[in-house]
Structure formats: C-alpha cells, structure tokens
Amino acid sequence: MSAALTLVLIVAVAYLATHLAFDWIARRLLIVSGAEYLVLGILLGPQVSGILTGDTLDSFAPFTTLALGWIGAIVGMQFFLPNLVRIRGIVFRLAFVEAILTLTFVGGLLTVAMAWMLDMSYVQAAFPGLAMGAIATVSAPTGIQVVASRIGRRHPVVHQLEVTSALDAAVAIAAIGILLCIGHPSPIGIARPLTSTEWAVVTLGIGVIGGVLFHLFLGEERDIDRLFISLAGAIILTSGAAAYLSLSPLLPALIVGAVLVNTSDNREEIERTLLTAERPFYFVLLIFAGATWEPSLRSWALPVLLFLAARGVGKIGGARLATRFSDEKEALGLDWGRALLGQGGLAIAIGLDYLQHGRLAVPNLVFTAAVASVLLTDLSSARLVRSVVMPFVTRDMGPEIARTLAEPGRKEADAPATDGDVASPDPSPDPTLEATTGAAPDDATGGNR
C-alpha cells in the first residue's frame, strides 16, 4: 500500500473517530486537544513505523507551507482596527508586556543556556534561543474559547485572556518572521546580497502587496465559492512566495489577513471561508509535524526541560509583573498568566517553520521543545483557564450561578440571566478580536491554534 494512501486512510479514520467524540469531549471534560494527531504523526513517521518516509514527507512539504500560511491568515484576521480601538488601552498594555517579557526572558535564558550547554557561540545560540522564545510566547486560544462559551465572553478576565492570546500570536509570528530574515542567506546571481533589513522589507512587502492585491481581487465578492478560490489563491501565492524566498510564510500571511479584514466590506464572509478550511489544515499540519519530528542529535533533554520551566515562569511571572504595576489587580488578580500556559497548533507551526529552514542551528531541538510543550499543556489548557476564571465568576455572580455555569456541557446561552452582561450571550457574532480571538464559541473545538 502506498504511503499516500495509508496516510489518507489513517487521517480519515482518526479524523472521524476524533471528530465524532470531539465536541462531546471538549464540552463535557474540558479537553481541547490536537495532541493525538501529533502523536499519530510521530507513530506514522520515519522515527517509529516508517509508513511515511522522508521522501513522502518532502513531497507533502507544500501542504505544510500552505497550512502555515492559512494559520497565519486566520491569526491576522483577528486584528480588525475598529474593534481594536474599542478595547481599553490597559488591556493591550498588559498583554503586550506579558508577551514581550515571555519572549525576552525565555529567548535570553535559552540563548545563554544553549551557548553554555551545547558549546555554541552566543550569536549561533541566539537563533534557536529566540525561536524558542517565540514558541514560548504563543498561548492557545481554544481553551479560553471553551471556557468563554460557558461563562460569558465579556468577563474582564476572559476578555484579557482573549486579547493577550491574540497579541501573543502576533508577537510570536513577528519574532520568528524577523528571525528568519536575520539568518537569511543571499540569493545567487544578484548584484549584491540583501541585508536583513531588506529581507524584512521583502517579507512585509509580500504581505502588504499581497493584501492590497487581494483586496482588489476580492472586490465586493460575497459568493462563498468565488471567495474560496480567491482566498485559496491569495494564501497559496503568499505562502509560496515566502517559502520560495526561504522566509517565514506565517508573517506575510498574517499581514494579508490583517489587510483583508480591515479593507474589505465582506470580512465576515472571508473569515467564514478561512475557518471552513482551518480544521483540515490544522490536522494536516499536526500529523506532518509529528512525522517530521526527529529526536535532536544534540543533548536535548536539558534545554527542553529548561524551556518548559522558563516558559512557565515567563508566562506566570510576566503576567504577574505586568499586573502588579497597574490598577487591574482587583479585576484580574495576579495569576491570569496561568491560563495562558496551554499551547496548540501555532506553537507547532512556528517550530515547523524554524525546522523547515534547516540552515539554522539545532532545528530539531527547537521543534522538540514545541512538541513537548504542546503534548504537556494541550490537554489541560481549558482546565487551566477555568481554574483562573472561576474564582472571579464565583465572586462576581455568586456560587450558585458559577456552579451552574461550570456544569459539563453547559454553554453561555443556557446560563441563567444576570444583572450585568458578565454571563450574557455575546450579542454580536463578530469573529474578530473584540468578541473572541478566533472561532465562535460554538466552534470552540475548531483549529485549536
């Protein structure tokens, strides 16, 4: 049986089995996971069964690139400016400080540690170190969405978590995008090599020109089929251009998504069209990520353990530090960083993005760190969010309503009426940042970015 056929069969069976149980598991047990696909990929890959050989994986590389671009565009679609300006500045400041602190703390620590442990120069170690910092910055929005769907999306803690998760994603994608520009080799046959800044301009240019071009292309189009063709072409072209130039497909695609959502009248249709194909791409990405995984040839255990510990410290400490010097202690508490520990597809995507650029140091180690973090935190991400949010719900709404809302299978729409809008169903189905950070609550079992 050919590898491709085996892959199709396994993916189809795994997908069906998981899909049928997925909604139930997510709502009843508060488990939102894509980790099983990652494990499935590892089992199918050259490291375990060898059903998917290295050649097969190479031949499917364009799909992985496309999946990266698709995820980047979905992240970009969250940044709808009219909604962003309605969010209080302090929410952004807290989110941004948490993201930057995590990035610099984990990136810096890992750079120093790897230079010492793996006998590398600081410059060499800075690339994997900062890539791990970018991975550490990412927080999965899906756990937040599952909890938000139960207790109401406008609770201040939930809102802060949603904004932070979106900003974390943007900071992480920008970091990996710029990192790949810095470590970029020169093309052959041009008059002079491009500088890192010029590569960064090229990366941004692909995104901006792509976004503007596709804005023109899409026009007032609302037919979902035509939108699908146009969007597929747009993201394929953008991701393909970035991959062809050995740049990160995530950053240009994020910019395309942001430009489209801010310049098109049909942003809801575009968002819906993007989300239609998100889940298949997400599963493909996870399976290929798992299959691509190789235990690092360098001694990997210590750096990976250090990464996991540093990330925990960075997230919890970063949020704590940011809140301590603000007036939000009462509303948010100091522990909301714990709810950001869950990691999902975007962390894998960034790890895979780094891995695909094999010229940079210790790619397998970086990727192993991403895989380990997702496997460790993915299953518990929704529970972590709930553990942070529930004390506030109990405080604000009383223990009885909190217990009702926490019942397995309960959604916000079923919640008893309250005086405020804390637990009320969101009046707007707007999928952008103001309302939520990704899929609508009912689709919280979606991509698990």
Add this chain to the structure above:
Amino acid sequence: MRRVIILILLLLLMRLILPLGIEEGGPQSLLAFGFLILAAYSVGELAKQFGLPKVVGYLVAGLFFGPSVLAIVSEQVSEELAPVGNLAIALIAFLAGAELRWAEVKENGTKILKILGSELSISFVGIVTLLVVLRAFVPFLEDTTLVQALALAALFASIAIVHSPAVTLALLTETGARGPVARTTLGVVLVADVAVILLFSGALAGARAVAPAPGSAYTLSFGLVTWEILGSILVGAALGGVIALYLRFVQRELVMFAIVVAFFGAEIAELAHVETLLTLLTAGFVTENVSRGDAGEQLRRAMERSSAPVFVVFFALAGAKIAVVQVAALWYVVLPIVAVRALGIRYGTTIGARWAGATPKEEKHVWMGLISQAGVAIGLASVVAEAYPQRGPIIRDVMLAVIAINETMGPILFRQALVRSGEVDPRPQSELTRGTPGEGPGEGPGEAPGEAPGEAPDAA
C-alpha cells in the same frame, strides 16, 4: 479594467520575486500554483465579460503564462504540479458520474448509444483513412508498411476521437444548463469515455502486435483489458457504496470528505490496476443513485466547491502544455485531422440522432458539445509516448496540436450550442449584471438558471 490591473500587478510581483529565489529555498511549485489560480481566474473572468466560457480563459492564461510565451510557469513547475491534474481528473470523473441519474440512463440510454456509436465510428474511420492516405506527409507514419500504418493510424485515431468530460462538465456547471441538448451531450461524453478506453486498449494491443516498439517490454492481454474495465466498475461501485454509507450515517465535513474521496479513489484505482476515470465515474454514479434524500446532491456541491481552485489550475496547466511552435510546424497534418474529426462528429451525430429519434435541437446542436478535448486525450497521448519511445513523442506532439485547437474551439462551440438551443441566456455577463439590479455577478439568470446560489462554482 480591474482584472487587467490585477494581472499586471501579479506579473510584476512574480517578476520581483523570481530572481530573489535562493538555492535552498522552497520549491517554486506552490508559488506558481497560487499565481495560476489568481491569474487564470482573472483571465476567466475577463473571458466571461466577452461572452466566452471561463474555461477558455483558463486555457488562454495557461498558454500565455506557460513555457511557450511568458514562461512564468516553467516546464519543471508543470511537472511538479502534475498531482493537481490527477486530482482534478478524479474529481471530474466523480462529478460526471454523479450527474447521471439511473432513471435518465434507462430513458435515454438507447439514444445515447446510437448517437455515440454513429459519431465515434464515422470519426474513427475518417481519421484513419485520412492518415493512411496522407501517410507520406505524416511524421509518425514514415517508413511503415501499409499494415503498420493502419495499426498506428488506428492507435492515433482512438485518441483523436476522445471527448472531454472535464470541459463539458465545467461548461454545464458554469452555465447551469440542464436542457435536453446539455444532458444528451453529457451522456454521450461520459459513455464515450468507457468506449474509448476499450477501443484505445484494443488499438494499442493491435499496434504492438504489428508495429512493436524496439526493446519494449510492454504486454497487454485480453484478461488485463477486461479487468481494467470490469474491475473499474466493481471498485467504483464498492467505493460509491462506502460513500453512500458515510452520507447516511455521518454526513459531516463534506468539503474535506470530497477531497479525500477523490484522492482515495485515484489511489485505489492505481493500486488495483483499474481505470481511474471509470472507477470514479462509477463511484459518483452509485453515490448519486443510492444515497437517500439529497445527500448525494450535498456531496456534489461540496465537491464542486473544493474542486474549484483545482479545476482552474488544471485547465491552466492544460493550456500551458500547448506547444505553440509545434502546433505551427505541424499545421499541414493537424488542420486536416481537426477538420475530418469535426466533420465526422458533425455528421455522425446527426445520423445517430435521426436513428435514435432525438429532437431536432439535439440533432442540430449536440455535435458542437463533442468537439472539446483535454485531460483524457493528453493522458492517452502520454501513454503512447511511453509505449513507443521513438514514434510515440511525435504522435503525442501531433495529438497535442490537435487537442490545442479542439480545446480552444470546443468550449466556444458548446456554449454556442447551448445558446442556440435556448438552454443558456446569450447575453454576456456584463449585460446581465447591468440588466438585473440587485443581482451580483454569478447570480444573474444567465449564470445559472434553475440553480441555487453556490451551486455553480466558477471553475467547475
């Protein structure tokens, strides 16, 4: 005008990006794939503004951006994108099968067989005769005896009589035509595939017997041919049964499922050594006719949606394969073949339609829908090129030149047939949009009469 600006911007973007590629960068195929989707789609939209089928726009885009003209899409990239073609053929076959209703087959089967038998035999005999008469001028018949020339001419003719389910289905989905001319044409095209595969297998076996290629290890037996046909029907029916079960008990994620079905069906067919087209065609037919309620219809819509970008690129790649220089160099052979084929189809269809007692409109217009050629013919020509390392490439080149003309003229003629028979609104898209306030592009009466919005994706 907006589409022209987009095309210029796309070209500029490609011109800027391509020189910056590095040795260890990713493959160009994904970039070219995205470019082709957008560029071909834009040209298709332009074509529609002029009242031409979008398929023609996709083909022209492929020709223009392909190796023959601007070379934005190189030959290597075309090769790398070959799996897109395979997937498209699988999708086309499934969709084509799903268009056939059992009740309709029972009602119109005899008519279709009579028209098909008549037009195929007249075209086949006409082309064989022409090639044998002109054999001194035909490059691939040089230095052959009369018997060898007959065998090779029969092999060539068995490909030349092929129609194009892809173009037919694309036009029908694009225009939404569902009248007698549309349905009879589709029926003839679909059944012709089965007949042509049988004929081609026989012709290849015959040619191998009387004009074997030096050092060829190719063997073809009656058993193999029988299995290829019957096995396709068996495997396709089994696949269709499984799909019907899925639609009955699960019926979720149809867009993703549609792609898996096409991919899985093509892989299974290859593994079982059966004909991919026939397998998927049978699977589509069984699914449509066995599924309860409108489940089959829902899958068909999901498949049309997911296949739309694939079809755009498939036709653009078909256009990119047209070698302008070869077409020009072989005009003295190619033009008579095209003419004889068209005449054979024209009169064969008329005779067959009269014999079957078809309506005057069918008698007059169905032949115009049978001119197109595309993927299947290209595929069969490639098989011959492999089986005959010396003569085969010449046969393929002549065949590609014939296909180039037919695939450009065919969609235009078919649309004309549908317009003349009153099954499609003749007004161009721009006029339709202006004339029907409140209707957006793609929703006008001429776009897809009788169809719900979303039922007619652009490409398919």
